[in-house]
Amino acid sequence: MNTYWNFPAATGGLINSINNAGLETFRGNALESLTREVCQNSLDAVKDTKSPVIVEFSQFQMNTNDFPEKEELVEVFHKCEATWSGRNKKSEDFIENALNLLGTDKINFLRISDFNTKGLEGARDGEIGSPWSSLVKEAGSSNKGESSGGSFGIGKSAPFLNSNLRTLFYSSNDITGYESYIGVANIMSFEKNENQITLGNGYFTHNEKSLAIPGSFQLDPQFIRKETGTDIYVSAFEPVGDWESEVKKSVLHNFFITIFQKKLVVRINDFEITHENLGQLIHDLESSEENEILKNYFNLLNSDKTIKLKYPAKQYKNGISFEEGEAELLLFKGEDLNRRVLMTRKTGMRLFEQKNISGSISFTGILMITGNHMNNIFKQMENPAHNEWAPERYEKDPKLAKKIYSDLRSYIRKTVNELFQEKITDSMDAVGLSDFLPNKNLLSDSGKNKTESLTSSIKSLVSKKKKEDPLKKTVTKGEQEQEIEEQLKGEFGITPTGDQGGNGTGQHSGGGDAGGGSTETGENNKLDENDSGDQDKKRERKPSKKPVQMQQRYACVDKNDGKYRFMVTPQKSLTSGRLVFKVMGEQSDYDLPIKKAATDNSEVLVEKYTANTIYLQSLKANKSFMLDVEIDYSDYCVMEVELYEN
Known part of the structure; x- marks a missing residue:
């Protein structure tokens, strides 16, 4: 059977560079994304639910001359080179690296095989919507059922990010006994013939329809498929670091529940992860916050106190x-x-x-x-x-x-x-409160209740009623209780900014003594040849983006008016600094609007306050000062505060 690389072209069609939206979704951690997506897809295709799905990761090497129709692919990359030369640096770098890899004697592959799965049904005729078509040919589609894990159909992009050729081979033996294979090169558009630009994807196939090639496929000399399932071959697999440890870590953190339930077994070369050794593997993980949390989750699954x-x-x-x-x-x-x-x-x-x-x-x-x-x-x-x-x-x-x-x-x-929740009395001692409250009464109005306090370990959100403003929409108490995040984003003008911010109490890490402002190299700091230069002009210092270590505690002075009192102790002297305030939301943090700010220390000056930031001057290392803050939010909330140098 005549096999070749087919790169379809379309007059007036979309032109794609090496950048790919589907790939960018998984760029943060290519190996973890590969592991998550592949294992999930295999679990979705389980054949016998009474037995575990087995996913196998195995690295091997082959002669580059044995790469399927290598010379054709080399010619394709040369055409890409001619098309993109001087037009896209990232594409040029990718092409250069691909040609170098195809010019070596040996090339590395990663084989990912699953067992107790149905294989890629639909490979015989390439029917649209079939598992084969959804994986190989269709973009952004998924035919998975209600109980499946995936739904967007872009998880199939993750393996391509682990190939330095952006080229995979799929081999399958489906539940009807049909064996087939096909190659997919997810690269870039190039000028195929005069006035003919390809779409960017190419297929190792046997016809113009780019259908799967019938028959068995053997790239790995040590592996022959004898049962239903799917094999994915990732070409030019050149991971940075210990890929086996990375895959193992991803499996333990992402699929410990599935393995515990005896639904999944993972093999990484000669190493196997099963429900039998899962507990020991998790126990042996090095000490880190992430791993300790995983150990707690696993103990939760095992404990008779759960x-x-x-x-x-x-x-x-x-x-x-x-x-x-x-x-x-x-x-x-x-x-x-x-x-x-x-x-x-x-x-x-x-x-x-x-x-x-x-x-x-x-x-x-x-x-x-x-x-x-x-x-x-x-x-x-x-x-x-x-x-x-x-x-x-x-x-x-x-x-x-x-x-x-x-x-x-x-x-x-x-x-x-x-x-x-433990039952509490109407009053209690606030341990440590005396460290940062003055000897005077906490409240200037002695007639008010003084027992209401808050530390960063108390994260109760209590609904509030805001004074009616004829120009603003009034939100009822019931709505606030059910839609806390909408309240944060809407009524109070708090906007999401992702996982940023410090801690309510204790040491703030990340800045330390380094602190300080920073300047950038490159064009931004070049001298202007035409500028005569003023000797009196000082070089502007850019505000630091690194937090400065500090200790801080706070108490709620008046919940309804959003008044809090902070005790702040910077670990470094600052001529000028800023405190940035955030409040924790459901899945991200939000800027916390500041209405007023004042300090009891005559040496520390509140320069100004805007949005969620208070600008201060003359901060002394290890010298505490009191800061009264009024926020535009009258429910209890957990604030995250960080100090930066200006």
Whole structure:
């Protein structure tokens, strides 16, 4: 059978460079993304649910001359070179590296094979919507069912990012017994013939339709497929560092639940991860915050003290309903736990940690959505990277999705508080409060209640009523309780800025003695030849982006008016500095608007305050000062404050 590389062209079609939107989604960590996406896809294609899916990662090397139709691919890269020369530096660098790799004697491959899976159905005729077509030919599509893990169809891009040729080979033996293989080069458009520009993707095939080549495929001399499943061959696999350790780490952190449930076994060369050695492997991980949290999650799965609760039945409009037990909540209370709940869906893959549940209770938890109806709804809220639920992604009814997600969060918070919250008396001693409060009464108005206080370990959010403003929309108490994030983003003008900010108390790391302003090299600091130069002119110092270490505590003086009192102790003397305030949201932090700021220290000057930042002058190292702050938010909140040098 005649096989060749086919790069389809289309007159007037889209021209693609080496940059690819699907690839950019996974660029942050190529190997982890590869592991997550491949294992999830294999779990979605399980053949016998009573047995585990097996995913195997194996590296091998082959003679470059044995690369399928190598000379044709070399010619393609030369045409790419002619097309993009002087037009796109990134494309030029990629082409140069690809030609160098194809010019060596040996080339490295990574083979990823799965077992107890259905293989790529639809390879025989390439029917649109079939698993084969969805993986190989279609862009941004997925035919997975309600219980599957993926839904966007761009996870298939992750393996390409691990190939220095952006070229993969797929081999399959499906449940009908049909064996086939095909190559896919996800590179860039190039001028094929005069006035003919390719679309950027090419296929190692046997016809102009770019269908799979019938028959078995053997690139790895040590491997022959004897059962149903799929093999992915990543060409020019040149990872930086210890790829086996990276894949192992990704498997342990992302699929420990699935492996614990005996649904997945992973082999990395000669090493195997199963439910039998999972606990020991997690126990042996080096000490780090990330690994300690994983160990706590695993202990939660194993402990006889774990509380397991079924999510109650829910009924919504448009016929959407969840039966009791479509999700299960596992909770465990103990010392020094992360106070978060790990969210997962049917495959058991780690998605994200739900935070802002309780700041006063030390607990950890896992929520597992297992029911088909609930899994389908939350799958449609999920972003392509599978690390966030965003109700606006549910195209049918974003408001309904928002209500569904809000109900789930409320259930988690309520359950944690009901199970673990200790009963408290009307008054209590605030340990450490005397360290930063003056001997005077905390409040200037002696007639007010003085027992209301807050430290950074208290993260209760209490609904508020704001004075009516005829020009602003009034939000009711009930709405605030259900939609805290909408309140933060809407009524108070707080905008999301991602995972930034410091801690409520204690040491702030990241700055240290380095502190200081910074200047940049390059064009920004060149001298102007035409500038005579003023001798009196001082070089402007750019504000530092590195936090300066400090100690700080705060107490709530007047909740309704949003008044707080801070005790701040910088670890470095600053001529000019700034305090940046944020409040923790559900999945990200938000800027916290400052209304007023004043200090009791005559040596420390409040220069100005704008948005969420207070600008200060004359800060002395290890010398504490009091700062009174009024914020545009009258609920209790957890502030994250960082100090920077100007």
